[in-house]
Amino acid sequence: MCDETKPTCNQCAKSRRQCPGYKDEFDLVFRNETQATERRARKANKKALQRLGKPDENPDESIEHSDSVSPTAGFEDAFKSPLEQAVTPALAIPSETRADCHFVANFILIPRQGSTRGFLDFLIPLLKQEGKDSHLQRAFNACSMALLNNCSGARNSYADKALNEYTHALKGTNMALRDPEAQKADSTLAAVVLLGLFENITAKQLGMLAWGSHIEGAIQLVKQRGRKQLRTRTGLLLFIAVRTQMIIHTLTSGKSPIMGVEWWLNDAVKDETAAKVQRIMIKTGELRAEVTRLMNCMARTPENIEIMLNMIRRSQMVDQEAVSWMRDVPDFWKYRTVAWEDNVPNGDYARAEVYPGRIDLYTDFWIASVWNMCRTSRLINASLIVRCAAWVSAPVDYRTTPEYATCSRTCVEVITDIIASVPYHLGWHLKRKDVLQKANLGQFACGEEDSLKGLAGYFLTWPLACVHGQDYTTDTQRAWVNGRLKYIGDELGVKYAHILSQLQVRIPSMMIRRDGLMASPYGMAHDFEKLVSARNAPPSAGYTMNPLQQREAMQKEYFEQRRADLLSKAAGNTPTPSTQWVTEKWLTLPEKNAYPGPLQVDFQNPVSAGPVTGP
Structure with missing residues (x-):
């Protein structure tokens, strides 16, 4: 029996045996802990396999075997720590x-x-x-x-x-x-x-x-x-x-x-509560498509101005539905503010976990995602209202309209709300036992519940992208959102977030530029007979085209130049095919060399578009 004498026990010395040495209490606890870690890893693996309907595997047979064994394998094992030796077999599935x-x-x-x-x-x-x-x-x-x-x-x-x-x-x-x-x-x-x-x-x-x-x-x-x-x-x-x-x-x-x-x-x-938000979102999608269609084809007439004013009213009604939903959600759906952040460490917004302001806690990730879907609908409806107001008020600066003043206040509020939800999505609450409750954890099919989840980042990509592209987002907010998108791509594995972080889309200002680019410049564009007659006139002396054809050719060149400039600014400094594709879709721009027809005045720079001043 070992008498625990160090470095060699007396019993081993008397019997002339090599003493393995006394194992101290820390080493014994350490070995027990590594064995417990191995058991937990095996248990998690078994749980996942059962969820997927796969037969349980023998942990001892689940190790990947290479076609050839390295001659130094035995020596490598000899230099592994007890933790590595215990954990590696369980993880090398x-x-x-x-x-x-x-x-x-x-x-x-x-x-x-x-x-x-x-x-x-x-x-x-x-x-x-x-x-x-x-x-x-x-x-x-x-x-x-x-x-x-x-x-x-x-x-x-x-x-x-x-x-x-x-x-x-x-x-x-x-x-x-x-x-x-x-x-x-x-x-x-x-x-x-x-x-x-x-x-x-x-x-x-x-x-x-x-x-x-x-x-x-x-x-x-x-x-x-x-x-x-x-x-x-x-x-x-x-x-x-x-x-x-x-x-x-x-x-x-x-x-x-x-x-x-x-x-x-x-x-x-x-789920009735979530379905109401999806109804709002579908209505918002219909409005966005209709506004874009009208911007592409409508001439400026008293009747069409009334149509645009009606589009403003419809968008405002859908926004009010969103406001009512947020006010009337069941208690189970309500979030609570649990902390307030005053500053950013070292002023590095791109790496900060929390943006200065409040931090909100939700019941679970899915409920938080529905809230943010509702908020993004408000951002989109605000952009539609401002776009229609710009069309109606042109060539007057749309930023002087009451619609712009109201929408800017709404968007600033919504942006703050979305930003306050981000720390919860990205695991801020997991490190703070004073606010963490079981109810705030999602119930996933396997694995530990109190860990950072890829789904939470996936749910965040769309709301963060909308915030990133808003005219009303401050420079520090945008830097912080950009950092969170990169974090989702790097740490949570949702690489789509990388593409969104590279975009330089600004809404509604770029949408208003796009609307001016797509519209028709002719004051009598609705008079089809006169337009056809002018287009079919014979070429001018010494030219291959008549005056209207010459003007359209110049406008086509102008259109392609302005389209390329707008796309370049929106797609970022180093555009890729992916960012260009996303930008074209977000701004609903036609493909290259797909000139839609005669142009109209640019709302933000009416003089440069030619002598016509009506939208």
């Missing part, structure tokens, strides 16, 4: 399994019973039904591999695997879409939704173009599936998921939502 666990722990939000809605929770039963080589499983693998690849420390190790899974998923989904029965299956629609999410996670060159295509495809599938899809829980959840993506797509692209508000909401409500 196959990359596919790690990716699945990471994605489920970060993106699949389980709804609380009778309270809030989840996110992608329909995937768990669907994945259990589908085979391992199905297009849905491949799409899931692509997303999980891409997210794991984007994590700090991954060093782009899984990019090829993610792309390979995406390619197989795309091929399988295209095959399913050719089958009349398979194209209506829940698994096919879920795969399309995941393919769109993959584009958000990776944000490769022109990836956002692919995202738009996937969402438009999902919208068409929902339309083909009809009302029958709402009879099952999975069908209803898929419908709501597509509806949410449709709203974001229409607001970013300027397209009008197909089928209208009632088609999207009748018999398709799982």
Whole structure:
């Protein structure tokens, strides 16, 4: 028996044995802790596998084996610390399994019973039904591999695997879409939704173009599936998921939502409070598309001025719906202010966790995201009101109008509210036990609840992008928002945030410049016969075109020059195909060399557009 004499016990000395040395209390506790860590890692892995419907793996057999064993492997193990030796076997599970666990722990939000809605929770039963080589499983693998690849420390190790899974998923989904029965299956629609999410996670060159295509495809599938899809829980959840993506797509692209508000909401409500916000957002999307259409084709007449004034009134009514919703939400939906920040460490706004001002705490991430959706609807409606006021008041500066004064106050307030929600999304509350409650944590399908989640950052990208592009955002606010978008891309793996952080869009001022660029300059543009007669006149002496054709050619050149200038300013100092695509969609600009017709005065610089002064 060891008598604990150091450095060698007397019992070992008498029997002439080599004494291994006395293990002190700290070392014993340390070893016990590493074993506990290993057990926790195995338990988390088992939980994730059960959630995904996969058989439990023997932890001892889950270690990745390379084709060849390094001759120095034994020596490397000898120099590992006790912590490394204990934890490494538990963590060195196959990359596919790690990716699945990471994605489920970060993106699949389980709804609380009778309270809030989840996110992608329909995937768990669907994945259990589908085979391992199905297009849905491949799409899931692509997303999980891409997210794991984007994590700090991954060093782009899984990019090829993610792309390979995406390619197989795309091929399988295209095959399913050719089958009349398979194209209506829940698994096919879920795969399309995941393919769109993959584009958000990776944000490769022109990836956002692919995202738009996937969402438009999902919208068409929902339309083909009809009302029958709402009879099952999975069908209803898929419908709501597509509806949410449709709203974001229409607001970013300027397209009008197909089928209208009632088609999207009748018999398709799982949470009444959230559905009211989606109704407001769909109405906002319809208004945005209608205002843009009118700006592209209307001549300045008394009748058309009245139409624009009516558009202002309609936008104001939708904004009032948003105000009423915020005032009347149930107590369970209300947020509370828990702290106040007075300054930024070292004045570095780009790296600061909190912007000076209040910090708000919400019931969960999903409720916080609905609040911010409502707030972004107010920002968009304010921009529509100012755009219409600029059209009506031109060539007078729109910033002198009462509509601009009211909207600027609204936007400043909304921007403050969105910024106050960001620390909660990005884990500020997790480090403060004095404010942290179980109710403030999302219930994810696996993993620890009190940890930073990729879904929270994903929910933030759209509201932060709207704040980043507002004329009313201050320079310090914009620097802080820009830093938060980069943080979401770098730390949470949602690379789409990087593209949004690079944009230099300013709304509504750039939209007003765009409206002036797209409109018609002719005071009699509504007189079709006179316009056709002038265009068909013979060429002037010594010229190949008549005066009207010459003017249109000059205006086409002017249009392309101003379009390029506006796009360059909005896309940032070093534009990429992705930022240019997003900018063109946000500003609803036509493609290059797609001159829409004769121009109208530029509202911000009326003299430079020629002798015509009416919009």
